[in-house]
Amino acid sequence: MNVSFSSQNPVFFFFKQKTAYEIGVRLVGSEMCIRDRYNNGALKKEGKLLMAKTALVTGANKGIGYAIATQLIQKGYTVLVGARDAERGAAAVSDLQAFGNAELLLVDVANLDSIHEAVANINANYDGLDLLINNAGISGDMERTAWEFEAQELLDIYKVDFIGPYELTKGLLPVLQKNNGTIINVSTPIEPGKWWHPLGYMAAKAPLNVMTKDFGLEFEQQGMPVEIFAVMPGAVSTDLNGHIQGDFVRTTENAAELILSFFFDDQNHNGQVINEDGSVVNYNPQH
Numbered sequence: 001m002n003v004s005f006s007s008q009n010p011v012f013f014f015f016k017q018k019t020a021y022e023i024g025v026r027l028v029g030s031e032m033c034i035r036d037r038y039n040n041g042a043l044k045k046e047g048k049l050l051m052a053k054t055a056l057v058t059g060a061n062k063g064i065g066y067a068i069a070t071q072l073i074q075k076g077y078t079v080l081v082g083a084r085d086a087e088r089g090a091a092a093v094s095d096l097q098a099f100g101n102a103e104l105l106l107v108d109v110a111n112l113d114s115i116h117e118a119v120a121n122i123n124a125n126y127d128g129l130d131l132l133i134n135n136a137g138i139s140g141d142m143e144r145t146a147w148e149f150e151a152q153e154l155l156d157i158y159k160v161d162f163i164g165p166y167e168l169t170k171g172l173l174p175v176l177q178k179n180n181g182t183i184i185n186v187s188t189p190i191e192p193g194k195w196w197h198p199l200g201y202m203a204a205k206a207p208l209n210v211m212t213k214d215f216g217l218e219f220e221q222q223g224m225p226v227e228i229f230a231v232m233p234g235a236v237s238t239d240l241n242g243h244i245q246g247d248f249v250r251t252t253e254n255a256a257e258l259i260l261s262f263f264f265d266d267q268n269h270n271g272q273v274i275n276e277d278g279s280v281v282n283y284n285p286q287h
Contacts, residue, residue, distance in 0.1 A: 054129045056122065058082035058109055058168070059136030061092035064186060064233070067256035068133060073100040075264075080126060082118070082136065084108035109136045109164025110156070119171035130179035131263075132172055134165035134208075135186045139201040146199040154200050161204035166211055169228075177226050182263060185212050185230040187273065189281075209273045209281070216271020229269040231259045233276055 055072050059065040061083040069079045069092075078101040083089030089104045096102035107118035122129055138160045141153075169183055176183065190206040212230040219226050233255040258276065262269055273281040 054078045054126055055131035056080040056082055056129060057133045057135055061088045064252045064255050065135040066092060067252040068259060069096055070099055071256050071260055073102060080105040082107045110160045112167060115164060115167045122172060123175060127175055128179060129175050130181040132176060133184045137161045142201060149200055157200040157204040162207045165208060177224055180225040183228040187230040187232050189232055212273055213271050219270060227270045229272045229274060231262055231274045233258050
């Protein structure tokens with residue numbers, strides 16, 4: 001099928017209004033359809049849903065990840081529930097299926113072999129994947145004095161919070177590029193504060209933020225149709241912090257809504273590390 005992209009063609013006008021990060025083109029039979037991630041996560045033609053979109057959320061059997069999975073499913077996504085424990089993952093999938101399509105994907109982001117198996121599984125069975133949310137993480141002891149950590153403890157946190165997301169993102173990049181995909185990293189501020197400065201957690205998230213900015217720069221320079229950004233949702237009541245409570249503490253549902261708001265806001269956030277108030281972190285104030 002030959003498609004003309006003249007200024008009189010409505011497809012041309014549509015492309016002028018959207019960026020490469022926001023749309024993709026697919027051929028369905030002999031018809032051209034425009035895929036827009038803001039149409040409740042689905043491919044549409046003449047108002048009819050043709051194809052659900054697919055997201056992988058790591059650490060989705062509980063906490064923020066579970067809330068993100070719930071909200072994506074409610075928007076029409078098929079969500080791969082990334083979990084390292086088969087029993088807990090299956091229980092989460094069973095609950096999530098009350099909202100729509102959820103499937104278990106076993107992946108331990110602390111284990112490179114497990115990550116590679118998950119990538120192979122997705123390539124073989126879910127080649128429509130277009131959203132990766134690197135949510136799984138561990139904090140270590142957030143009350144410990146900075147110099148009291150053992151080296152192995154720091155390495156364990158580093159593996160989960162940075163090496164795992166890096167390796168998973170790297171492995172899934174070809175399928176995400178094919179599908180004009182998006183990568184969202186759930187992160188945390190890396191500047192120690194007077195009342196909150198967990199060395200292990202912040203030191204492991206720092207390279208994740210650098211990865212976000214570096215990948216984003218490379219995507220832009222190489223013209224790759226992939227978007228990556230990180231969101232730092234602030235204090236959230238989860239098992240990482242003993243389910244703390246307070247006026248400044250978000251619920252997991254609130255945190256998920258905040259994170260996804262930057263995905264559904266029709267803006268290009270490529271390479272950005274975003275604070276909870278929506279401002280963008282600038283690690284180089286001279287630029």
